[in-house]
Amino acid sequence: MIRRHIQQLFIKRSFSVSVPRFHKPNAKKQLQGTGAVPQRAGIANDRQIYLDWNARKTSVFHNFWLRDHCRCEQCYHPVTRQRLIDTFTIPRDIQPVSVESTEAGLQVIWPDGHQSSYAWDWLHTHSYSPILRTSEPLEGKRPHLWRSDLKLDPVHHEAVMNTDEGLRQWLDQIETYGISFVEGVPLTVEATEALARRLCFIRQTHYSEGIWSFTADLAHADTAYTTLALGAHTDNTYFTEPAGLQMFHKLEFKGKGGDSLFVDGFNVAKQLKEKSASAYRTLSSTLIPTHSAGDENVLIVPTPRAYPILNHGPGGALYQIRYNNDDRSTLNHLSSAQLEDFYDALFMWHELLTSSKNELWDSLSPGRVVIFDNWRVLHGRSAFTGHRRICGAYLPWDDFKSRARSLRLSSLDKDRVL
Amino acid sequence: MIRRHIQQLFIKRSFSVSVPRFHKPNAKKQLQGTGAVPQRAGIANDRQIYLDWNARKTSVFHNFWLRDHCRCEQCYHPVTRQRLIDTFTIPRDIQPVSVESTEAGLQVIWPDGHQSSYAWDWLHTHSYSPILRTSEPLEGKRPHLWRSDLKLDPVHHEAVMNTDEGLRQWLDQIETYGISFVEGVPLTVEATEALARRLCFIRQTHYSEGIWSFTADLAHADTAYTTLALGAHTDNTYFTEPAGLQMFHKLEFKGKGGDSLFVDGFNVAKQLKEKSASAYRTLSSTLIPTHSAGDENVLIVPTPRAYPILNHGPGGALYQIRYNNDDRSTLNHLSSAQLEDFYDALFMWHELLTSSKNELWDSLSPGRVVIFDNWRVLHGRSAFTGHRRICGAYLPWDDFKSRARSLRLSSLDKDRVL
Numbered sequence: 090m091i092r093r094h095i096q097q098l099f100i101k102r103s104f105s106v107s108v109p110r111f112h113k114p115n116a117k118k119q120l121q122g123t124g125a126v127p128q129r130a131g132i133a134n135d136r137q138i139y140l141d142w143n144a145r146k147t148s149v150f151h152n153f154w155l156r157d158h159c160r161c162e163q164c165y166h167p168v169t170r171q172r173l174i175d176t177f178t179i180p181r182d183i184q185p186v187s188v189e190s191t192e193a194g195l196q197v198i199w200p201d202g203h204q205s206s207y208a209w210d211w212l213h214t215h216s217y218s219p220i221l222r223t224s225e226p227l228e229g230k231r232p233h234l235w236r237s238d239l240k241l242d243p244v245h246h247e248a249v250m251n252t253d254e255g256l257r258q259w260l261d262q263i264e265t266y267g268i269s270f271v272e273g274v275p276l277t278v279e280a281t282e283a284l285a286r287r288l289c290f291i292r293q294t295h296y297s298e299g300i301w302s303f304t305a306d307l308a309h310a311d312t313a314y315t316t317l318a319l320g321a322h323t324d325n326t327y328f329t330e331p332a333g334l335q336m337f338h339k340l341e342f343k344g345k346g347g348d349s350l351f352v353d354g355f356n357v358a359k360q361l362k363e364k365s366a367s368a369y370r371t372l373s374s375t376l377i378p379t380h381s382a383g384d385e386n387v388l389i390v391p392t393p394r395a396y397p398i399l400n401h402g403p404g405g406a407l408y409q410i411r412y413n414n415d416d417r418s419t420l421n422h423l424s425s426a427q428l429e430d431f432y433d434a435l436f437m438w439h440e441l442l443t444s445s446k447n448e449l450w451d452s453l454s455p456g457r458v459v460i461f462d463n464w465r466v467l468h469g470r471s472a473f474t475g476h477r478r479i480c481g482a483y484l485p486w487d488d489f490k491s492r493a494r495s496l497r498l499s500s501l502d503k504d505r506v507l
Numbered sequence: 508m509i510r511r512h513i514q515q516l517f518i519k520r521s522f523s524v525s526v527p528r529f530h531k532p533n534a535k536k537q538l539q540g541t542g543a544v545p546q547r548a549g550i551a552n553d554r555q556i557y558l559d560w561n562a563r564k565t566s567v568f569h570n571f572w573l574r575d576h577c578r579c580e581q582c583y584h585p586v587t588r589q590r591l592i593d594t595f596t597i598p599r600d601i602q603p604v605s606v607e608s609t610e611a612g613l614q615v616i617w618p619d620g621h622q623s624s625y626a627w628d629w630l631h632t633h634s635y636s637p638i639l640r641t642s643e644p645l646e647g648k649r650p651h652l653w654r655s656d657l658k659l660d661p662v663h664h665e666a667v668m669n670t671d672e673g674l675r676q677w678l679d680q681i682e683t684y685g686i687s688f689v690e691g692v693p694l695t696v697e698a699t700e701a702l703a704r705r706l707c708f709i710r711q712t713h714y715s716e717g718i719w720s721f722t723a724d725l726a727h728a729d730t731a732y733t734t735l736a737l738g739a740h741t742d743n744t745y746f747t748e749p750a751g752l753q754m755f756h757k758l759e760f761k762g763k764g765g766d767s768l769f770v771d772g773f774n775v776a777k778q779l780k781e782k783s784a785s786a787y788r789t790l791s792s793t794l795i796p797t798h799s800a801g802d803e804n805v806l807i808v809p810t811p812r813a814y815p816i817l818n819h820g821p822g823g824a825l826y827q828i829r830y831n832n833d834d835r836s837t838l839n840h841l842s843s844a845q846l847e848d849f850y851d852a853l854f855m856w857h858e859l860l861t862s863s864k865n866e867l868w869d870s871l872s873p874g875r876v877v878i879f880d881n882w883r884v885l886h887g888r889s890a891f892t893g894h895r896r897i898c899g900a901y902l903p904w905d906d907f908k909s910r911a912r913s914l915r916l917s918s919l920d921k922d923r924v925l
Binding site: 136137149151153154157158166168169170171172173175176177181214215216217218220222225227228290292293295298320327328329330376380382383385386387388389390391392393394395402403404408409414415416417418419420421422423424425428429432433435436439486487488490491492494495498500503507 | 554555567569571572575576584586587588589590591593594595599632633634635636638640643645646708710711712713716738745746747748794798800801803804805806807808809810811812813820821822826827832833834835836837838839840841842843846847850851853854857904905906908909910912913916918921925
């Protein structure tokens with residue numbers, strides 16, 4: 090291919106010079122834009138252009154990548170934020186006709202005359218060679234780990250229902266602590282459902298179309314529907330994707346016991362890692378088959394068939410705990426050594442999980458609604474006597490996170506980070 | 508711990524000797540029971556007992572595993588099929604007081620007097636040291652790969668709605684081919700919804716509470732709501748768990764074009780693997796961030812943030828394709844070499860995906876409803892003019908698989924395989 094003439098220009102310094110040039114962006118900075126402006130930009134070789142952010146930092150961007158990521162309205166729908174350009178019509182060896190620097194960003198003209206414009210902030214945010222960002226603003230609040238002594242200000246029902254600030258406070262607590270309490274909720278299923286729907290729709294499962302409500306009447310022949318104590322667990326280990334959030338509201342209670350138990354699973358995982366890195370690895374890699382098969386017409390198992398108790402993303406961060414020892418299917422795939430390691434690690438996990446210093450108990454008196462992250466916080470209850478009516482809901486993970494993100498991020502933020 | 512007296516008995520031969528002793532069980536056999544009976548059983552060492560299935564095959568089972576997997580009604584609820592015994596009350600070094608063989612299976616007495624009984628079939632099915640089973644009956648039908656010339660008998664609406672046999676035929680086709688057509692469906696949203704609900708409930712998303720119905724009005728800020736052609740893709744690449752099944756029914760059409768396209772993604776993946784093992788590896792390992800951010804209050808991305816196009820289980824089997832190039836977010840995490848490899852592999856994938864020998868076209872005339880596996884079959888459409896009203900639904904993966912399994916497996920089968 091003929092090497093084309095490339096304009097290589099020095100960049101006009103257009104942003105405030107007071108922006109620290111070596112600042113490591115955090116999520117907030119990234120959303121606001123880092124203010125980074127390159128000192129030079131030009132052609133690096135046949136396949137890439139470069140941007141010198143400063144004397145020590147240079148990014149390179151592939152020509153093909155630039156063309157594929159053109160953000161003009163013809164190539165990327167400004168409303169749907171979907172790619173409109175057909176990636177496969179772009180020549181794999183495409184080279185720009187010209188590269189020009191402007192105050193707003195990098196202007197590139199392509200062989201067919203198409204013009205692309207890339208904001209400096211956007212280029213800095215998405216620099217991949219090298220990666221310059223240090224955090225991912227889409228990921229949300231960093232978890233704040235807690236133990237039995239967690240003191241969390243309850244959120245007020247009126248504030249959550251009627252103000253964006255109250256809603257934001259509620260979602261911030263759920264993202265940060267994995268749990269939040271709302272007080273002053275009317276003692277009805279309808280009010281509890283309205284609270285859930287203030288966040289997003291309710292996830293339907295084979296148990297319930299929407300919000301559920303029950304007494305200990307053994308209606309579903311499940312230990313959940315008895316008066317027995319339940320150890321700390323997460324729900325839905327048998328689903329490919331367990332429910333993201335759970336909400337409980339004890340509408341009526343005349344009796345003794347029946348307190349609710351919550352444990353910060355991320356904290357217990359951290360403690361396990363400190364105590365035994367090898368046990369942590371075992372619970373992060375041993376695949377546990379699970380099932381839900383109580384109802385005659387139900388036989389739910391996850392796809393793939395089994396997941397570890399501790400689930401990590403590709404970057405190594407723990408993002409999900411799946412733990413309900415009662416729903417575990419027959420272990421029939423481990424070697425003798427793996428089986429011994431698993432049981433040993435499980436005992437260590439159990440010891441930490443049931444340590445009183447990790448157990449947060451709450452009597453959940455009527456009017457006080459709890460919502461918690463079923464991917465992080467394990468729940469249980471003490472045995473009870475008497476009459477108890479409880480209602481609750483499963484909420485979907487992606488939609489809860491979407492709601493939290495949408496409250497945090499403006500439309501401009503979306504454009505910058507997506 | 509004091510070594511206890513163990514009864515070591517030779518097994519009574521109680522099953523028919525005509526059962527082939529070296530038969531490799533398949534899924535069907537496994538469900539029916541292999542009929543395998545051990546020739547001897549006894550103590551192997553402090554931690555394990557053994558079963559000699561024949562002169563060449565011996566299984567060992569850990570004492571702890573046996574106690575943890577006791578299937579008596581006190582330890583495992585016969586209806587809910589949940590573990591009732593508290594695993595953590597079992598001594599890690601537990602040893603049986605006695606081991607006895609009976610016609611029904613292995614009888615074990617524990618130090619506290621508890622008696623456990625394990626059916627021979629169950630022990631054979633779940634032998635883990637070594638693994639004796641050769642297939643997983645919970646996984647369902649093996650996929651039958653297809654190309655443009657797929658000829659699939661349509662299923663009749665009446666049969667699906669009114670008979671278990673029709674329903675089973677429908678689900679069998681979906682599991683085997685990833686697609687099925689139902690004919691004779693009344694041209695109403697209500698009848699289409701009833702058909703969907705014959706399978707299971709409809710998955711709610713931010714798009715729709717239940718069944719959706721639309722004309723080309725860009726209602727949801729998504730290219731799906733236009734008259735444009737859409738290349739083959741899967742939906743919901745931005746969900747942590749994409750919808751399992753999709754159903755479409757073209758209720759009204761006066762115009763030209765608008766045919767539906769279906770491609771067997773598992774077959775295209777196979778072709779890619781044959782053409783270039785390295786491109787296949789690239790699409791199986793390169794993480795692609797995606798998003799849905801068209802609606803103002805929506806910003807959905809998956810957790811973890813990015814998934815490969817080709818997703819494999821721990822055993823190495825391809826189980827899910829996630830591919831919608833238009834919903835791809837900015838690639839900002841790949842090295843230059845990874846980026847080049849990715850684009851090269853993506854072009855090979857695209858070439859196979861758009862090969863006419865892989866494209867199944869169907870005009871989907873009103874009354875002919877398609878349902879397809881959104882984890883396997885990619886769909887698209889040609890551009891169209893005129894008036895077109897289409898309705899459809901997302902159905903949840905786990906509940907669809909549960910429905911198919913429940914039709915296949917009896918209550919006894921459940922006991923044997925879980």
